[in-house]
Amino acid sequence: MSDCALPRTGFAGLVENWRADVLSGFLVFLIALPLCLGIAMASGFPPQAGIISAVVGGLLVSRVSGSFVTINGPAAGLIVVILESVHALGGGNAVAGYRYTLAAIVCASVIQMLLGIFKAGKLSAFFPTSAVHGMLAAIGIIIMAKQVHLMLGVKPDAESLFQTIGAIPSSILNLNPEVAIIGGLGLGILILWSIITNRYVKMIPAPLVVVIVGMALGRYFDLEHQHLYLFLPDKPFPSHHEFAVGPKFLVTLPENFFAGFAFPDFSLVSKGEFWVQVVAICLVGSLESLLSAAAVDKLDPYRRTSDLNRDLAAVGAGNAISGMIGGLPMIAEIVRSSANVTNGAKTRWANFFHGLFLLVFVALFPKLIHQIPIASLAALLVFTGYRLASPKEFNKTLEVGWDALAVFVITIIGVLATDLLIGVGIGIVAEFLFHFLRSVQWGEVVSLRHRVVETEPGVLQVRISGAAFFGNYLFLKGDLAALPPKKTVVFDLSEAASIDHTVMEYLHHFCEDYERNGGRTEFHGLEQTVPTSNHPLAPRKRPAFTQARSFAREDRSRAEPMEPSVAPLETSF
DSSP: OOGGGSOOOHHHHHHHHHHHHHHHHHHHHHHHHHHHHHHHHHTTSOHHHHHHHHHHIIIIIHHHOSOSSOEEEOOGGGHHHHHHHHHHHHTTOHHHHHHHHHHHHHHHHHHHHHHHHTTOGGGGGGSOHHHHHHHHHHHHHHHHHHHHHHHHTOOOOOOSHHHHHHTHHHHHHTOOHHHHHHHHHHHHHHHHHHHOOOHHHHTSOHHHHHHHHHHHHHHHTTTTSOEEEEOOOOSSOSSOOEEEESGGGBOOOOSSGGGGOOOOOOTTTTSHHHHHHHHHHHHHHHHHHHHHHHHHHTTOTTOOOOOHHHHHHHHHHHHHHHHHTTOOOOEEEHHHHHHHHHTTOOSTHHHHHHHHHHHHHHHHOHHHHTTSBHHHHHHHHHHHHHHHSOHHHHHHHHHHOHHHHHHHHHHHHHHHHSOHHHHHHHHHHHHHHHHHHHSSOGGGGTOOEEEEEEEETTEEEEEEEEEEOTTTOHHHHHHHHTSOSSSEEEEEEEEEEEEOHHHHHHHHHHHHHHHHTTOEEEEESGGGSEESSSSTTOOEEOOGGGHHHHHHHHHHHHHSOOOOOOSOOOBOO
């Protein structure tokens, strides 16, 4: 699409596209409202904390961000990090843990801003794809394990994560029937919406349907008032006929929006455990935000490319404001952003209007929000967790190769057995070990040798030698980002000893973006490497019998000028 067709930005863009952006912002608001409430409560924060985050992300961050159609707000991927911080810093005191965590969010946001200002967004390249996906899958498992009990109306007698998982059968046997009906029906609606293909039905946001049905059932079961009721069947409840319901199963918000503000407590800033939480919040939040913003760019019908460093700095600034007034940290959220694109958003004003609608609704209708059953929100989060850790994710990773699946599973086990930081670290170490097994020489993993030369007018040759993997391709990434547009870029991989999945995926995305902007990309030498699976982006390794010849050519290339390749360029992503 030509540049002249691009929507204008700033107030000119508002005048030009306000109808499309207002409509999309309103539809995204309908999706965001229940998710913001549910994510906040699952994180150990007051429900309004999620609304505060989305309002700040919409009204403020949207005006300075480097993206175009992303929606900023709280995300399920941060639930585990924030909840762990509340427990670790509060020492059993939820209110104190909340305020200490707000301070950790503010400190993490300062680091995020500095990372963006010093253009460190590219550091996300140091995290292998399989380990990142494993981290997200582990987060999904943890979310499901914790939220399924709320969906059933049961509080498990469990302290550790594995005890919480082990208590699921007991919660199923001892579920609160009325609450479980609300939660189960909500989960059923989400599953049904995911398989329906009718586009008119799809236009209705599934989370909105879940909330409306839950509110109707909540009124029918009179969840507003504390009372006992009898469940008559002997099975499957042979020993529990009497159950209690009441306001504790409904969302509670302060009647005055400003009364929901809270302020951070920085008294633990000199403690080591405080900075552990700061690093975890900054790492997971920054990584998720960068990955989500890059993914949303591929959905943008105008093919615009976000300034990820500016976006990271803007999210950091938003998190600082959100943390100072009692809100959750935010990221560029993928699900709401996808809905934003689907609903026809043109500019970042759609993000602004989504935040504005949230602010108006919460300020004017807090009593209506109080009618939302917690079980309905739990159902939303159980479904979200399942999507992060579904069997499809395991199968997609297996298609890349057995070593990718191994890193994926090792990261999941590491996160479940320890915590997010240690678990991701275990996954990275595992990826290093697998790459050492693939590499020709251990010394090859220290640095990636590459050169960019213009072999003829309009043709740039990128020659890659040695082992290319997630830990050493940062300079290659920087050089490729600096290439002039609308040229022919030839990747010469005839001297590459091995290429891991992260680099293969990056080259694939680079070629897509470069060709979309009018350039051309070709590959030479890729056919000389052997993939670990049939997946087009699987890790590759040069067969042993060609290694000696490859290194001999590499030694000669250091003393001789690079000649243009005359071999046919067979492979193109």
